[in-house]
Amino acid sequence: MTAPPEPARLRLRDVAAVGLTGLRGRPLRAALSALGIAIGVATMVGLVGISAVSRAALLAQIDAIGTDLLTVTAGTSITGQQATLPATAEGMVSRIPGVTGVTATGTVKNTTVRRTDLVDPSTTSGIAVQAARTTLLSALGGSMRTGTFLNAATSRYPAVVLGSTAARRLGIDSAGEHVFIAGRWFLVIGVADQLPAAAEIDRSALIGWEFARRLGFDGNATTLYERSTDDTVGAVRSVLAATVDPEHPEQVQVSRPSDVLTARAAAERTFTGLFFGLGVITLLAGGVGIANIMVIAVLERRQEIGLRRALGATTGQIRLQFLTESMALSALGGVAGVLLGLAACLGFAWWRDWPLALPADAIAGGAAAAITVGALAGVYPARRAARLTPTEALATT
Numbered sequence: 001m002t003a004p005p006e007p008a009r010l011r012l013r014d015v016a017a018v019g020l021t022g023l024r025g026r027p028l029r030a031a032l033s034a035l036g037i038a039i040g041v042a043t044m045v046g047l048v049g050i051s052a053v054s055r056a057a058l059l060a061q062i063d064a065i066g067t068d069l070l071t072v073t074a075g076t077s078i079t080g081q082q083a084t085l086p087a088t089a090e091g092m093v094s095r096i097p098g099v100t101g102v103t104a105t106g107t108v109k110n111t112t113v114r115r116t117d118l119v120d121p122s123t124t125s126g127i128a129v130q131a132a133r134t135t136l137l138s139a140l141g142g143s144m145r146t147g148t149f150l151n152a153a154t155s156r157y158p159a160v161v162l163g164s165t166a167a168r169r170l171g172i173d174s175a176g177e178h179v180f181i182a183g184r185w186f187l188v189i190g191v192a193d194q195l196p197a198a199a200e201i202d203r204s205a206l207i208g209w210e211f212a213r214r215l216g217f218d219g220n221a222t223t224l225y226e227r228s229t230d231d232t233v234g235a236v237r238s239v240l241a242a243t244v245d246p247e248h249p250e251q252v253q254v255s256r257p258s259d260v261l262t263a264r265a266a267a268e269r270t271f272t273g274l275f276f277g278l279g280v281i282t283l284l285a286g287g288v289g290i291a292n293i294m295v296i297a298v299l300e301r302r303q304e305i306g307l308r309r310a311l312g313a314t315t316g317q318i319r320l321q322f323l324t325e326s327m328a329l330s331a332l333g334g335v336a337g338v339l340l341g342l343a344a345c346l347g348f349a350w351w352r353d354w355p356l357a358l359p360a361d362a363i364a365g366g367a368a369a370a371i372t373v374g375a376l377a378g379v380y381p382a383r384r385a386a387r388l389t390p391t392e393a394l395a396t397t
Helices: 014-018 022-024 026-066 089-094 136-140 164-170 211-214 230-244 257-300 302-310 315-353 361-385 390-394
Strands: 068-073 101-109 127-131 145-146 159-161 178-183 182-190 204-208 223-228 252-255
Touching: 022 026, 026 315, 026 361, 068 230, 089 101, 089 223, 127 211, 136 223, 159 164, 159 178, 164 182, 178 204, 182 204, 204 211, 223 230, 230 252, 315 361
Parallel strands: 127 204, 159 182
Antiparallel strands: 068 223, 068 252, 101 127, 101 223, 145 182, 159 204, 178 182
């Protein structure tokens, strides 16, 4: 008696052809099944990518302003009153070893800026009038959107430079217009770009230090901006308060703008983990949907399974057929999800004019997760199909 012939081994091309048969026969069902996976992967890639783009923009801002910038402001006294910086503060700070530059601004009290003299004087629009040193813009690493900054000549006349926020609130887009300050018209000689290192400057109208004295400015700085070499930042920061006000160093507040941006970048990383978790949950929900569709497919294609078994297909080949179909569904959804997520990243970066930071880990992780979920979702339906005997599968129900 001769032994039964061994079943033919399926080549990789044959496995793909057999596994994709169900998808070609039911394209709408396949598309809807892959949609759940696509949404999950798009959520992972898109949200993680947007977070990466935002974090890259923050790091670019940190690089732009540098980590060597320190700001000094007056705090409060023991009695709770607003303290002031001594008139000698700038000169004392400039003598600290390692300091490469120091500049200042001073608040002009009881003064507002208005678009015209017809505006109610009590309407401030949240804009402060500040006296500024001519070195302020270069010290902060800023730039002008239009016009020029204060110089030795214009700082002696009624000329004003508006911060980006102040200009927007006043409805001024370019230099050459006038605003009303302290009962007289000032010529707007420039509008500054946004300054990540000093948001308070964005909300200010900057006038010359000398001319500000005519408006009642006492000449004392309200905020100092100091730069030092990279290797001396820590040492300078430790002695800055005592140098500014030796009698009351506790009334001096010292901060580093880059620390705020670094904290924001850390917060972005925290939210990235949250967004990634939301994407995983959505991806698992899509996997459950694929498992459900595959179980239905097994029930609908019992006769096909029975015919293939009768023609010699082994249980392993049947199992591989449905497992391949499940993984193909997930791969289809994964590719679509990655493309949608990348489109969201590109669109967001272009809209905000931020550097494009493609989340390579999220792209690879999303694609791998989609295939893994598809494999896991197809295990049970594949095993169920493989356990059907030819007679069970061919029997009418």
